[in-house]
Amino acid sequence: MNPHDLMQTNPLLSDRVRLAIMALLTGSKDEVDFKTLLDRLELTKGNLSSHMRKLEEAGLVDVHKSFVDRKPLTTYSVSAKGREEIRNYLAKVEAVLQSAMGR
């Protein structure tokens, strides 16, 4: 496995915060709201907002807006494309690093 193969992974996932967000969404059966992401990942609002916008623009997450008790609620889920990119990222990283470490 060639280290250069890592260049074919989605550049957006090449960031541990965004990778953690995607892992959390991928592992959740239900949609996840903004506050839960904030709490689970211990991020600031500005930081999380910026990452979510990038992931949304790239089509890796789906955004759902609704009202609960007349308050707006935004929830997120991983998109089909996002799931595919995460699977591809893990496969590439595993193959390249395991090969490098002689595992």
Added chain:
Amino acid sequence: MNPHDLMQTNPLLSDRVRLAIMALLTGSKDEVDFKTLLDRLELTKGNLSSHMRKLEEAGLVDVHKSFVDRKPLTTYSVSAKGREEIRNYLAKVEAVLQSAMGR
């Protein structure tokens, strides 16, 4: 496995170019010179220089300077710390993403 665990990985490895550099060095029995890294990873000199400086300053790679035919030659190898951080990175990413994908 908690997605937040990804925050404990070395932030320098959370970049696919630096991860590819580290994988290449980790998989090489011998020291690797600058030109080989350039060719194998298809990077520009400035880009590679900048990444190597960061990895060196963080103690993840060892730098060796010598002369061959009176010309200066710089070669790189992964440090013990670098090897440890790479192993840790792979273990965390595997555990978090595999758990998220229900594997």
